[in-house]
Amino acid sequence: MRTRSSNLAVSKLAAYAEDPAAFIKVDGKAYNPKLAREGTRAHQRIGASPSKGAFIMGVLLVIAALVYFKVIDL
Amino acid sequence: MTLILCVVAAAVVLFLVLQRQAPQGIYRKFGLKPGEWELLSSDLGKGHARSRIGAYGVAGEPDALFRGARTGQVVVGEFKNRRYRGFVRRREFYQVILYVGLAREALGATNVVGILAFNDSCVEIAHDEQLFRALIALRGEVLGSLKRRSPINDRPLHKRMSVTPRNRKVRFLT
Numbered sequence: 665m666r667t668r669s670s671n672l673a674v675s676k677l678a679a680y681a682e683d684p685a686a687f688i689k690v691d692g693k694a695y696n697p698k699l700a701r702e703g704t705r706a707h708q709r710i711g712a713s714p715s716k717g718a719f720i721m722g723v724l725l726v727i728a729a730l731v732y733f734k735v736i737d738l
Numbered sequence: 739m740t741l742i743l744c745v746v747a748a749a750v751v752l753f754l755v756l757q758r759q760a761p762q763g764i765y766r767k768f769g770l771k772p773g774e775w776e777l778l779s780s781d782l783g784k785g786h787a788r789s790r791i792g793a794y795g796v797a798g799e800p801d802a803l804f805r806g807a808r809t810g811q812v813v814v815g816e817f818k819n820r821r822y823r824g825f826v827r828r829r830e831f832y833q834v835i836l837y838v839g840l841a842r843e844a845l846g847a848t849n850v851v852g853i854l855a856f857n858d859s860c861v862e863i864a865h866d867e868q869l870f871r872a873l874i875a876l877r878g879e880v881l882g883s884l885k886r887r888s889p890i891n892d893r894p895l896h897k898r899m900s901v902t903p904r905n906r907k908v909r910f911l912t
Binding site for chain 1: 739741742745746749752753756757760761762763764767780781782783784785786792795796797798801817818819827828829830832833836837840873876877879880881883884887888889890891892893894895
């Protein structure tokens with residue numbers, strides 16, 4: 665469902681309801697920016713697809729090892 | 739040359755299998771079985787359908803939305819990157835109460851529950867219409883307080899009303 669930009673974020677409303685003074689003190693921003701960044705990274709890891717780059721690198725390393733140990737000749 | 743092609747083919751197959759299994763991490767996080775629940779949207783990981791839900795001038799993107807394949811029940815999942823340690827923070831609880839209420843409005847569903855997932859545990863949160871309405875009613879106060887940079891009313895919500903009549907088992911930090 666599309667919403668207008670004037671909507672108030674759920675997280676901000678929840679934080680205000682918990683402690684209005686603390687919420688206003690940080691101007692509605694994260695209480696601990698470092699923990700917030702770690703949380704974002706943890707969110708990105710859950711259910712993440714495998715990295716294409718890591719797979720391509722892995723394939724190149726296996727081929728390089730096969731060539732190095734003379735299992736295959738180029 | 740054949741061996742190189744075999745290595746590439748094996749890597750592609752492994753990649754596709756892992757890519758297909760990726761959403762199962764989301765199901766596991768919320769303690770749900772993939773065969774019984776359909777993942778409607780999620781902002782966890784990457785490449786999943788995402789949806790922002792909103793009503794009454796309040797909006798947000800829950801970490802995951804599921805629908806029961808047979809029951810039609812909707813589950814709103816919210817993940818917190820910490821250990822449970824036997825308590826829920828009130829802001830975490832309010833967030834789920836808001837998402838459950840907004841999901842009821844946005845999806846036109848009545849059977850909606852929330853799951854608050856931690857790194858080591860999950861807590862189920864039931865819909866509480868009275869608390870949801872009270873939270874929504876705070877919207878103007880939040881905007882006004884932010885504008886004047888001082889809280890219009892500095893009493894936390896749990897000191898204005900009982901916030902757990904529908905969720906008696908939920909334990910808070912203080």
